[in-house]
Structures are given as C-alpha cells and as structure tokens.
Amino acid sequence: MIIDVHTHINNYHEDRVASLEDCLNLLxxxxxxxxxxxxxxxxxxxxxEHRPSTKQVVEAIKGRNNLGVxxxxxxxxxxxxxxxEIGEYLERGLIKGLKxxxxxxxxxxxxxxxxxxxxxxxxxxxxxxxxxxxxxxPTGKVKYSxxxxxxxxxVDYPDLKIVICHVGNPWIRxxxxxxxxxxxxxxxxxxxxxxxxxxxxxxxxxxxxEEMITYAxxxxxxxxxxxxxxxxxxxxxxxxxxxxxxxxxxxxxxxxNAAELFKIDVTKL
Ligand SMILES: [Zn+2]
Numbered sequence: 001m002i003i004d005v006h007t008h009i010n011n012y013h014e015d016r017v018a019s020l021e022d023c024l025n026l027l028x029x030x031x032x033x034x035x036x037x038x039x040x041x042x043x044x045x046x047x048x049e050h051r052p053s054t055k056q057v058v059e060a061i062k063g064r065n066n067l068g069v070x071x072x073x074x075x076x077x078x079x080x081x082x083x084x085e086i087g088e089y090l091e092r093g094l095i096k097g098l099k100x101x102x103x104x105x106x107x108x109x110x111x112x113x114x115x116x117x118x119x120x121x122x123x124x125x126x127x128x129x130x131x132x133x134x135x136x137x138p139t140g141k142v143k144y145s146x147x148x149x150x151x152x153x154x155v156d157y158p159d160l161k162i163v164i165c166h167v168g169n170p171w172i173r174x175x176x177x178x179x180x181x182x183x184x185x186x187x188x189x190x191x192x193x194x195x196x197x198x199x200x201x202x203x204x205x206x207x208x209x210e211e212m213i214t215y216a217x218x219x220x221x222x223x224x225x226x227x228x229x230x231x232x233x234x235x236x237x238x239x240x241x242x243x244x245x246x247x248x249x250x251x252x253x254x255x256x257n258a259a260e261l262f263k264i265d266v267t268k269l
Contacts, residue, residue: 001266002038002237002255003036003039003040003254003258003259003264003266004226005225005258006040006190006227006228007225008044008229008230009027009052011051017049027039027067027229028064031233033234034233034237038068038269039066040068040225041069042129045072045073046074054072054085068262069094069095070095070098070099070129071097072099072100073099073100075100075105075107076105076107086098086117087120090120090124095126096263098120099128099131100114100117102144102145103141104131104135104140106144107144109130109153110149110156121161122160126262127186128163130150130165132145132165132167132169132175133146133167133170134169136191147164147171148171148177150178150185151182154178154181154182154184158184164178167189167192167208167212169192172209176211176215180217186257187223188225189209193232202242205239206244210245213245213249218252219245219252220252224255224258240253
C-alpha cells in the first residue's frame with residue numbers, strides 16, 4: 001500500500017493551458033504505473049487558468065475514490081464566502097486538510113490573522129500543511145518558510161495537527177527538532193528533488209533522512225509524498241527503497257501514518 005500525501009495538478013508549463021481533466025488523468029495513470037493507491041492533491045494559494053480553485057478540484061475528483069483534496073489557503077486573499085465554503089467542505093468530508101504557503105507568501109505560520117483557519121482545522125480534526133524550506137521560485141522569501149517557525153504554532157495550538165512539507169529542506173535539522181519536540185507535528189519528504197534523484201543526491205538525502213529518524217525516533221511522524229509532477233514518482237519510490245529501515249517502519253512512512261492522520265479508509269481502496 002502506498003499513499004502520496006503531496007501532489008499537485010497545477011500546470012507548471014504556463015506556455016500552454018492543460019485541462020483539469022487531463023491533469024487528473026495523467027496523475028491517475030502515473031499512480032497506476034507506480035502502484036500508488038491513493039494521492040492527496042494540494043490546491044494552490046492562488047487561482048488562475050493554470051491553478052484550479054479548491055472548488056474546481058473538489059468537483060473534478062468526484063467519483064475518483066483514490067484521490068483526496070487538501071485546500072490551499074492564501075494568508076490574505078479570501079473573503080467570508082471562501083471561509084464558509086471551506087467550512088462546508090470540511091463538514092461534508094470533501095477536503096482532507098488545509099495547506100498554507102509561507103515563503104511564497106510573506107507571513108509566519110503563527111500569524112494571528114490565520115486563527116480562524118486553525119480553529120476550523122481543530123474543530124473538524126484535519127491537519128494543516130505548511131510549505132517549508134526552499135522556495136521553488138527565487139521571488140519567495142525563505143525566512144518565512146524556515147521550519148523553526150512551526151514550533152510557535154505547535155506550542156500555541158497543541159490540538160492542531162501540523163505537517164512540515166519537504167522536511168524543511170535544507171533545514172532538516174531544525175525540522176527534526178520541531179518534530180521531535182512536538183507530538184502534534186509531522187513532516188513529509190516531498191519535493192526534495194526536481195525530476196529524478198541523481199545517485200549522489202540520493203546518497204546525500206538518504207543520510208539526512210536516516211539521521212532524522214535516528215534523532216527523532218521511530219518514524220510515526222514521517223509521511224511519504226512526492227510533490228509530483230515536480231518530482232518523479234518512480235525515482236521517489238526507488239529512494240524510499242534505499243532507506244535502511246525495517247519493513248514495518250517503511251510501511252508507517254509509505255501509508256500507515258497518512259491513513260491515520262488524514263483518515264483515509266484504506267479498506268475502500
Ligand atoms: Zn508542493
């Protein structure tokens with residue numbers, strides 16, 4: 001069983017417009033090729049012809065029971081209708097979590113303006129995911145996406161379940177401390193590479209992830225994710241395979257932790 005907690009259907013080749021249906025078909029085909037049973041699709045903090053809204057994604061995945069939606073939230077650009085819509089989706093179980101993009105947008109995770117969203121996530125018991133570490137775009141401001149800032153949020157909201165995306169890369173040490181210290185913080189290993197891992201980079205990252213587990217303990221906090229289509233699914237599974245961990249620990253990372261955290265009913269897959 002494999003659950004990928006971090007995929008996108010944004011069109012990153014902005015010279016052409018791909019339909020949402022085409023993007024979802026490509027995702028599903030790539031999942032089948034790689035024996036991935038379930039994926040979470042993360043919507044963006046901005047909406048345009050290349051980046052579908054949460055509503056568009058929720059409607060487009062109806063009937064595809066191997067996909068779930070995590071709703072991208074902008075720190076500023078929403079109104080009372082958006083809050084109500086997301087609240088309703090949460091109430092009906094149509095979205096599995098909320099995703100924030102510090103770094104891409106200039107705010108720290110423990111920003112009081114986001115209180116309404118965090119309270120909503122606690123009430124419906126869904127995790128909040130944070131972009132963390134390097135920004136894909138040079139226009140990002142990485143002081144906001146440093147994983148250490150997650151600690152403030154984790155302490156102030158002990159009932160909030162938080163995911164540090166990309167293990168805060170390159171600040172993996174800071175991420176491991178925040179995860180180790182706070183019971184309510186998880187991390188996903190997505191987006192460590194653009195495309196395929198080179199052999200050298202795979203060796204480097206293998207050491208980093210193994211160190212994290214040595215320090216922070218049994219990987220009950222670690223989630224498998226790729227950031228597809230930015231990272232290649234096949235190369236990511238090969239990377240997972242190289243980690244020197246027992247099968248039980250690998251299963252925790254590959255699907256068990258995600259199934260519990262996002263309440264994914266694996267008996268229906
Ligand atoms: Zn991503």
